[in-house]
Amino acid sequence: MTINQIELFIVDRDPIFRLGLSVALEEFPDLVIIAQEDSAIATIGKLAQGIIPNILIIDFDLTDLHTDGLTSQEFYQILKKTYPQLRIFLLASDVNAQELNLLQNLGANGCISKGNNIESIVYALRQVAEGHSYWQPKNDPHTNYGWLKNSLIHLAQPGKQQINKDIEKIINQLQNNNLSLLNKFFLLGRKRELQAAKWIANQIVKENNTLVNTQERKPKSLPNTNSNNVKIPPKLMLAVLEEDEITAKVFNQVVTKISFGTVNQTDFFLEIDILQPELKQELLYLILNNFGKALESFSVDADLNPDLFIQDLWERCTINFLYDKYHQSMPIEREQMERILKQEIDNLQKSLFCYIYLVEDLLQYLVRKQAINIDQVLYSPESPEAIDRAVFLLENLLINLANSIMQIVLNYFADVEELKYYFYDPNYRSSRDIARFRNEMSWQYRQQIYWEHPRDIFESRYRFFRLHNGKIETLYVYAPRSEELNQLKGLSWFTTIMLETRDALSPRLQSIFSLVGNSFVFILTQVIGKAIGLIAKGVLQGIGTTFQDVRNNKK
Numbered sequence: 001m002t003i004n005q006i007e008l009f010i011v012d013r014d015p016i017f018r019l020g021l022s023v024a025l026e027e028f029p030d031l032v033i034i035a036q037e038d039s040a041i042a043t044i045g046k047l048a049q050g051i052i053p054n055i056l057i058i059d060f061d062l063t064d065l066h067t068d069g070l071t072s073q074e075f076y077q078i079l080k081k082t083y084p085q086l087r088i089f090l091l092a093s094d095v096n097a098q099e100l101n102l103l104q105n106l107g108a109n110g111c112i113s114k115g116n117n118i119e120s121i122v123y124a125l126r127q128v129a130e131g132h133s134y135w136q137p138k139n140d141p142h143t144n145y146g147w148l149k150n151s152l153i154h155l156a157q158p159g160k161q162q163i164n165k166d167i168e169k170i171i172n173q174l175q176n177n178n179l180s181l182l183n184k185f186f187l188l189g190r191k192r193e194l195q196a197a198k199w200i201a202n203q204i205v206k207e208n209n210t211l212v213n214t215q216e217r218k219p220k221s222l223p224n225t226n227s228n229n230v231k232i233p234p235k236l237m238l239a240v241l242e243e244d245e246i247t248a249k250v251f252n253q254v255v256t257k258i259s260f261g262t263v264n265q266t267d268f269f270l271e272i273d274i275l276q277p278e279l280k281q282e283l284l285y286l287i288l289n290n291f292g293k294a295l296e297s298f299s300v301d302a303d304l305n306p307d308l309f310i311q312d313l314w315e316r317c318t319i320n321f322l323y324d325k326y327h328q329s330m331p332i333e334r335e336q337m338e339r340i341l342k343q344e345i346d347n348l349q350k351s352l353f354c355y356i357y358l359v360e361d362l363l364q365y366l367v368r369k370q371a372i373n374i375d376q377v378l379y380s381p382e383s384p385e386a387i388d389r390a391v392f393l394l395e396n397l398l399i400n401l402a403n404s405i406m407q408i409v410l411n412y413f414a415d416v417e418e419l420k421y422y423f424y425d426p427n428y429r430s431s432r433d434i435a436r437f438r439n440e441m442s443w444q445y446r447q448q449i450y451w452e453h454p455r456d457i458f459e460s461r462y463r464f465f466r467l468h469n470g471k472i473e474t475l476y477v478y479a480p481r482s483e484e485l486n487q488l489k490g491l492s493w494f495t496t497i498m499l500e501t502r503d504a505l506s507p508r509l510q511s512i513f514s515l516v517g518n519s520f521v522f523i524l525t526q527v528i529g530k531a532i533g534l535i536a537k538g539v540l541q542g543i544g545t546t547f548q549d550v551r552n553n554k555k
Contacts, residue, residue: 006129009035009053011043012091017059017114024118031125040075041469045256047083049248054129055087059114073106074470078259080107089128091121093199110134163198167191175469246381247366250390251292254467257395258284261470269440270399270465270472271406274428283402287317291397298367306359307349310401314348315341318405329418344408351445352404355453357462357479362393375478392466392475399465399472410438457481 008031012018018036025031035051037043043056056079079086090103090111103111110128112121124134170191174184262280264273272280294313298304318341323334330337364370365386371378372386379386413419420429428437456463456476464475 005030005032006055006125007032007034007053008125009033009037009043009046009051009056011037011040011056012059013038014059021057025122027118028122031122041256041260044078044082044259045252047079047086048252048256048259052083052086055089055109055125057089057091057125059091073102074261076103076106076108082259087128089125089134104135160198163194167194167198170194246369246387247295249387250366250394251288253387253391254288254394254398255285257391257467258288260467262467263471265471266465266474268474269437269444271403271410271441272399274406274410274424274434274437276423276425279423280402283321283405284398286321287313287398287401288394290317290320291394295366298363304360304363304367306363307353309363310353310356310359310397311345314353314401314404317401318408321405322409326419326422329416329422331413331416340412341408344411348404348407350449352400352407355463356397356400357464358393359397362390362397365390392464395466396464399467407441410434410441414438457484 008025010018010021010033012021015038018038022033022036025033034053035046037046076088079088087110088108090108091114092111093114110124110133112124112134127134170187173179174187174191179187258281262272262277262284264270272283275283290313294309294316315338319334319337322330322337327334332340361372365372365381369381371380372389373379374385374389379389409419409423414434415431420434424434428434452463460478460481461476462479464477465472466475467473
């Protein structure tokens with residue numbers, strides 16, 4: 001880039017619009033496009049790879065961002081926290097004053113209508129690049145609406161709100177991974193119809209607050225976005241990423257997913273739930289960084305022992321997390337803490353480490369670039385399927401190691417006031433809340449040993465934790481586990497017997513209940529119902545006969 005050039009990154013779902021804008025901007029030598037993307041997730045991924053422009057041009061649409069699992073509010077907050085120097089410029093089809101104020105509060109630097117000529121857009125981009133804000137001034141000559149137009153606006157509001165609700169509902173349905181291809185196409189078509197209806201409604205009944213000049217208004221602060229705050233990703237000190245394209249892809253995807261947030265959406269309590277949201281992300285970044293450093297120490301011919309690898313990584317990350325930043329708040333010395341960690345390894349192996357599955361597959365893939373076996377099919381290291389498998393294997397490792405680190409904190413330092421202040425979410429700072437949280441974890445630990453784990457083995461599957469759209473979710477993957485099934489003993493073995501008994505009896509019991517139910521319905525309708533019908537018929541006939549006799553007597 002020359003000194004006077006402005007680097008641009010275009011984000012728009014419409015490839016035709018991106019192409020048209022790129023061609024139009026070619027006439028201006030001081031503007032150069034370095035990247036294009038069509039979604040929020042892909043954009044953050046590319047930024048994480050170091051492709052940072054002077055201006056990020058985004059097609060503003062509050063609804064479309066939801067297809068990435070992010071609200072626009074969360075997307076802009078991630079951008080401004082992670083890349084505070086990045087200038088954000090919006091091209092809008094239609095945006096009202098309320099939305100415009102929200103964008104300013106979120107840190108956007110300018111906005112202009114897509115309907116403007118290219119010279120106006122270029123002028124606005126140059127203003128933003130120079131450090132100014134540019135909000136297209138209101139240019140509608142009709143400043144006062146008549147009673148008819150105000151009435152139309154009032155009447156149109158419920159319809160527009162209903163369209164937005166329907167679009168939101170469809171977006172939530174599209175996030176279902178089990179959705180059939182036919183239903184997905186139908187919902188996408190329905191979504192396009194609703195968006196077209198929304199655009200037509202906005203064109204027919206335009207409010208007088210579209211793209212007003214609010215340049216003098218200053219944002220007060222970033223609004224809250226639930227409890228899913230984001231933390232700026234650290235610069236990982238991983239030299240291997242500069243030379244290893246496959247490892248770089250895996251790590252960059254994981255870094256991007258962590259940056260979206262870590263809200264627990266599983267059916268389980270996690271030890272890291274007690275942490276402040278930003279600290280959860282910081283802990284996952286720390287483990288990922290140490291994992292990368294451990295990979296650098298491996299040679300292709302090195303002996304890969306998954307158990308020792310996890311133990312060494314856990315010890316290193318625990319010491320780093322507790323002592324590098326909070327050593328003054330720790331009630332014991334570092335050497336004493338190291339002895340405690342040695343003593344706790346066996347307990348953690350039974351409670352958490354045993355659920356970090358397929359670590360050897362992950363190490364073989366990242367260190368030796370071996371193919372990954374997915375459902376009895378080998379996938380080459382460069383394939384998207386292999387990279388996706390490595391990503392969620394690494395995510396599961398990070399989350400379980402983070403849980404094991406917090407288990408040490410909860411077991412030994414749960415009531416240390418300084419650590420409670422630094423670590424815990426405000427909802428978990430009282431002694432009662434902490435005790436309740438630990439009781440839930442203790443109960444879940446027993447349920448995991450005697451029910452969940454045997455059931456997963458019996459159903460031939462592994463349970464993984466993964467990061468998806470700012471949330472921690474549960475993912476089950478099929479795998480043959482016959483050897484583990486044969487090794488079950490005691491209550492765990494009895495669990496599988498119960499499951500097998502339930503599976504054997506369930507169809508028979510359903511048949512019995514179905515037969516009883518059908519018999520009951522038959523008795524009610526065919527026997528009792530007909531009997532009641534005959535009685536009612538006789539009564540009515542008697543009434544009719546009596547009525548006829550009375551009439552005859554009168555005559």
